[in-house]
Amino acid sequence: MSVPITNAGHPRRSWQQKTKFQKRLFILMATTPAFGGYILFTLYPNLLTIYYSLLDWDGIKEPVFVGFQNFINMFQDQYVWRALWHNVLFMVTIPPLVIFISLILAYLMANKKYRFNSIYKVLFFFPNVLSTVAISLLWAFVYDGTFGLLNAGLRLIGIDVGNFYWLGEQETALWATIPPAVWGGVGFYFVIFMNAISTIPKSLYESAILEGASHTTRLFRITLPLIMPIIRVSAIFLILGVFKGFENILILTNGGPSGSTDVIGLYMFNNAFGTGTHNYGYASAIGMFLFVILVLAKLVIDKLTANRDAEY
Numbered sequence: 001m002s003v004p005i006t007n008a009g010h011p012r013r014s015w016q017q018k019t020k021f022q023k024r025l026f027i028l029m030a031t032t033p034a035f036g037g038y039i040l041f042t043l044y045p046n047l048l049t050i051y052y053s054l055l056d057w058d059g060i061k062e063p064v065f066v067g068f069q070n071f072i073n074m075f076q077d078q079y080v081w082r083a084l085w086h087n088v089l090f091m092v093t094i095p096p097l098v099i100f101i102s103l104i105l106a107y108l109m110a111n112k113k114y115r116f117n118s119i120y121k122v123l124f125f126f127p128n129v130l131s132t133v134a135i136s137l138l139w140a141f142v143y144d145g146t147f148g149l150l151n152a153g154l155r156l157i158g159i160d161v162g163n164f165y166w167l168g169e170q171e172t173a174l175w176a177t178i179p180p181a182v183w184g185g186v187g188f189y190f191v192i193f194m195n196a197i198s199t200i201p202k203s204l205y206e207s208a209i210l211e212g213a214s215h216t217t218r219l220f221r222i223t224l225p226l227i228m229p230i231i232r233v234s235a236i237f238l239i240l241g242v243f244k245g246f247e248n249i250l251i252l253t254n255g256g257p258s259g260s261t262d263v264i265g266l267y268m269f270n271n272a273f274g275t276g277t278h279n280y281g282y283a284s285a286i287g288m289f290l291f292v293i294l295v296l297a298k299l300v301i302d303k304l305t306a307n308r309d310a311e312y
Contacts, residue, residue, distance in 0.1 A: 046291075052284035059280050070285035080286065082259060083267040084293075086174060087243050090263070093178055095238035098185045099231060105186070106193035107219055111205065121194075128187035136251035139180040143167050167253050170260040177252055177261055184248070189234050196227040236301050240294055264290055 053070055057063035074080055105124055109117060127135060142149045145165035154161055166176040200223065208218050224231070246265035249255065255262035255270065268290065272283035 049284045049287050052280055053288050055281040055284075056279075057281045058278040060278075063281070066281070070282050071289075073282065074285050074289060079259060079262065079267060080264065080289075083255075083262045083264045086261065086263050089174070090178070090181070090242045091239055094181050094185070094242050095235055097178075097182045098189055098238055099234060101182065101186050102189035102193050102234075103224075103231075105190050106197055107215075107223060109190075110194050110197040111215070111218075121191075124190050125187040127184050128191075130184070132184065132247040133251060135180055135184045136248045139183075140167065140252055143176055168257055170257055173253055173257060173261050177249055180248055180252065181242075181245075185238070189238075192230060192234060193227065196230045197223055200226050232301075236298065239297060239301060243290065243294055243297065264293075 052063075054065060054067055055063040056066045056070075108114075109121060109124075114120060130138075141147070143166040145151065145163040145168070148166075150166065151161055151164065166172045204222050205218060208222060213221070244265055246263050246269060249261055249263055249266050250269070253261045255266050264286065268283050268286040271277055271279050271286065
């Protein structure tokens with residue numbers, strides 16, 4: 001019985017071509033929504049930012065092309081450099097504190113059998129469940145001068161600061177914004193580090209214990225080298241997040257008092273959407289400057305943290 005011949009005598013090739021077409025169609029249908037969303041909500045607005053940075057525009061009136069004048073004004077703006085300096089201070093304080101605290105907690109939870117381990121894990125991760133708004137409002141209450149928990153706690157140990165409002169004084173406001181950021185970030189990296197530590201073979205720790213290694217030695221000689229790639233990626237995300245983020249500052253102080261807590265992201269936001277100020281062109285120029293800073297920061301971090309992965 002003869003087999004029907006199609007497509008110039010190649011029925012098998014016709015079936016393969018149909019299968020390949022179906023696979024390509026499936027890949028196209030699966031990736032188009034995500035890729036289309038990326039183009040529409042990320043790439044296109046970023047390209048518009050480049051265009052807006054060359055305009056003098058308040059979002060309502062007819063835009064005026066000013067070329068690089070916004071960038072010239074930005075580099076001459078002392079408030080930009082003040083805000084950027086605050087970002088640098090946050091960069092050298094928040095990421096090291098978050099990583100250090102998260103590492104210690106993760107190591108203890110992974111290697112010590114505490115009675116309420118499961119409860120501790122939930123408590124440590126709990127701040128990460130809360131939104132940035134909720135965390136900021138909670139800490140604003142902690143720092144309140146009249147009803148704040150911080151002043152009440154100080155009075156319990158014999159330190160009476162009266163009705164001192166920690167977020168209302170230039171000397172303390174900037175440093176008071178650091179604990180909320182650290183408290184809100186520790187839970188997420190605690191889980192990441194604890195999962196990374198759990199992948200290390202127990203035999204390495206058992207051998208170290210038999211040789212008399214202390215917890216400190218095991219931490220620095222076994223744990224840290226083996227999870228260093230995870231720490232490196234976490235540091236990158238934390239540093240870039242510190243430069244981009246401003247939500248907690250917006251809620252806690254809105255850059256006050258007198259700009260003492262202003263950061264570059266918040267300064268950009270206030271220039272675009274602040275009360276009485278709608279300079280989208282200038283805000284876009286600051287956004288482009290921030291983009292360049294983030295790219296350079298990523299390159300520097302990659303250079304300083306070259307891959308030196310340990311193996312077991």
